[in-house]
Amino acid sequence: MKQMVVISGKGGTGKTVLTASFAAMTKNAVIADCDVDAADLYILLHPEVKERHNFSGGKTAVVNMDKCSQCAKCIEVCRFNAIRKNGKGVIIDPISCEGCAVCFYVCPEGAIRMEENLSGEWFISDTKYGPFVHAKLGVASENSGKLVTIVRQSAKLIAEKENREMIIIDGPPGIGCPVISSITGTDAVLVVTEPTLSGVHDMVRVIELAGHFKIRTFVVINKYDLNTEMTEKIEDYCQKNGIDLAGKIMYDVRVTKAIVNRKIVVECSDGEITQQIKSVWEVLQNELK
Amino acid sequence: MIISVASGKGGTGKTTVATNLALSMDRTVQFLDCDVEEPNAHIFLKPQIEQRKSVGIPVPEVNEEKCTHCGKCQEICAFNAIAVIKNKVLIFPELCHGCGGCSLLCPEKAIREVDKEIGIIQIGKVGPIEFINGKLNVGEAMSPPLIRTVKKSIANGKIAIIDAPPGTSCPVIESIKNSDFCILVTESTPFGLNDLILAVEVVKKLEIPFGVIINRFDIGDDKVDLYCKENEIPILMLIPFDMEIASLYSRGIPMVQEKKEYTTKFLDMFKLIENLRQQKAKEK
Numbered sequence: 001m002k003q004m005v006v007i008s009g010k011g012g013t014g015k016t017v018l019t020a021s022f023a024a025m026t027k028n029a030v031i032a033d034c035d036v037d038a039a040d041l042y043i044l045l046h047p048e049v050k051e052r053h054n055f056s057g058g059k060t061a062v063v064n065m066d067k068c069s070q071c072a073k074c075i076e077v078c079r080f081n082a083i084r085k086n087g088k089g090v091i092i093d094p095i096s097c098e099g100c101a102v103c104f105y106v107c108p109e110g111a112i113r114m115e116e117n118l119s120g121e122w123f124i125s126d127t128k129y130g131p132f133v134h135a136k137l138g139v140a141s142e143n144s145g146k147l148v149t150i151v152r153q154s155a156k157l158i159a160e161k162e163n164r165e166m167i168i169i170d171g172p173p174g175i176g177c178p179v180i181s182s183i184t185g186t187d188a189v190l191v192v193t194e195p196t197l198s199g200v201h202d203m204v205r206v207i208e209l210a211g212h213f214k215i216r217t218f219v220v221i222n223k224y225d226l227n228t229e230m231t232e233k234i235e236d237y238c239q240k241n242g243i244d245l246a247g248k249i250m251y252d253v254r255v256t257k258a259i260v261n262r263k264i265v266v267e268c269s270d271g272e273i274t275q276q277i278k279s280v281w282e283v284l285q286n287e288l289k
Numbered sequence: 290m291i292i293s294v295a296s297g298k299g300g301t302g303k304t305t306v307a308t309n310l311a312l313s314m315d316r317t318v319q320f321l322d323c324d325v326e327e328p329n330a331h332i333f334l335k336p337q338i339e340q341r342k343s344v345g346i347p348v349p350e351v352n353e354e355k356c357t358h359c360g361k362c363q364e365i366c367a368f369n370a371i372a373v374i375k376n377k378v379l380i381f382p383e384l385c386h387g388c389g390g391c392s393l394l395c396p397e398k399a400i401r402e403v404d405k406e407i408g409i410i411q412i413g414k415v416g417p418i419e420f421i422n423g424k425l426n427v428g429e430a431m432s433p434p435l436i437r438t439v440k441k442s443i444a445n446g447k448i449a450i451i452d453a454p455p456g457t458s459c460p461v462i463e464s465i466k467n468s469d470f471c472i473l474v475t476e477s478t479p480f481g482l483n484d485l486i487l488a489v490e491v492v493k494k495l496e497i498p499f500g501v502i503i504n505r506f507d508i509g510d511d512k513v514d515l516y517c518k519e520n521e522i523p524i525l526m527l528i529p530f531d532m533e534i535a536s537l538y539s540r541g542i543p544m545v546q547e548k549k550e551y552t553t554k555f556l557d558m559f560k561l562i563e564n565l566r567q568q569k570a571k572e573k
Contacts, residue, residue, distance in 0.1 A: 010329070038457060080388075099367055101365065102365075106394075137458055139487065197332045209427050227536065253508060256478060256508050259480060
């Protein structure tokens with residue numbers, strides 16, 4: 001069983017549309033949405049939720065005002081400026097609190113307790129394309145990396161149990177914590193880029209990240225015809241750095257139209273763009289065998 | 290006044306809005322690129338960087354001679370960054386949040402904190418714009434401490450424009466926290482709407498007044514527009530899909546440079562934001 005993750009560095013380059021297209025073209029995969037901050041893949045896959053689980057991503061410090069003697073030891077040790085004094089006692093800002101519990105340990109009055117956060121939910125669903133694991137991080141929650149890990153573990157269990165050949169993962173933008181959690185231990189990373197200076201800048205950083213974890217990397221240039229000169233530069237970069245180019249996909253307003261109708265572009269048209277996405281998918285399948 | 294530019298979904302035009310707003314202003318502004326994982330604003334603003342500073346977080350270092358392997362540090366670490374096995378303490382600096390708990394609570398005083406670089410901040414200038422950005426080192430997971438450092442440059446009494454990262458979790462919260470106004474940039478697709486609703490929940494929770502810009506409003510559907518109207522969310526600006534804007538963007542050219550009419554549009558939007566803020570203040 002192989003795991004492939006679609007990332008981009010820069011947001012909005014087409015990760016979710018490509019992931020959904022691959023899901024529609026394969027018969028034997030598990031699909032996972034690891035962009036738990038802004039999970040959009042469900043919009044195209046129309047999942048029927050089979051299992052719901054609560055996710056607790058950490059703890060928050062809470063003060064018992066009756067016990068607080070206002071010694072302010074907690075304020076002194078808090079590195080996150082989450083605690084301040086008011087007339088009656090101390091106040092902890094739950095949004096700034098990182099849940100490190102240092103205040104809880106140093107409070108001489110035992111006036112601070114750590115409460116579990118309900119930081120989101122994750123789901124196992126059925127779709128017509130196969131099993132789908134996805135999640136929803138709570139508003140202003142932290143620890144998205146941990147939620148990503150849970151989604152991936154669940155997808156892996158399903159893949160092993162049902163003998164599925166592949167896990168296709170829709171990754172988050174950026175290069176930080178949730179991205180690292182999404183790519184570690186996968187067999188391949190597909191970087192979706194676009195021919196813009198920002199797209200290229202961000203692509204180089206995610207390629208470096210994948211290289212840091214020694215994961216095989218492929219690049220696909222989306223909307224390549226928006227700036228062919230820049231597309232050539234990306235191709236040059238890939239060639240010079242030994243990165244496999246999995247293909248190029250044209251700009252087509254039908255992609256947006258398909259999203260608006262909550263449909264997957266490869267299922268709506270048999271045109272050039274569908275052929276291009278198919279060819280990318282064939283390259284990936286052959287290389288990952 | 291601090292104005293942050295955010296969005297749930299990536300690639301909706303945060304950087305376009307933030308940089309063009311900064312360039313349209315008729316006074317000195319500070320520009321802070323808080324998307325430290327993938328900073329792009331410098332591509333458009335092309336600032337002269339005058340200063341680069343390394344930014345680190347304190348991570349533990351164990352003095353094995355003093356350590357009795359009691360396991361206290363592992364027990365209290367809320368981030369699983371310490372593992373005590375047999376006669377060794379293993380530290381995973383990528384997981385460390387720099388809370389200082391282990392060094393403070395070690396009964397043998399065997400842990401000291403050493404600085405570990407997670408990225409850099411760059412400070413520079415372009416015309417009347419003071420530019421600051423952060424750049425996370427590749428392989429580092431933790432961006433909030435770097436974002437906090439970038440935001441330390443905010444000066445009282447000046448207008449600060451913050452370009453936030455995409456998403457709705459910690460890096461976004463850290464970036465937009467304490468803003469006086471937040472511009473949420475979205476696009477008129479189900480993806481844009483889904484992520485806008487999440488972003489709205491975030492700014493509401495943080496009690497930041499906000500408004501919405503719909504980018505490429507003419508190539509999707511009207512659901513974002515309807516959602517904003519139903520929820521009485523002010524629409525600050527509509528930007529059409531325009532091949533010329535897309536082409537300028539691809540080459541790193543700010544649109545106000547070639548399409549002068551947008552300077553007025555951004556300035557008008559700034560005035561609208563000031564009015565909205567005054568209204569909010571009166572309501573309070």
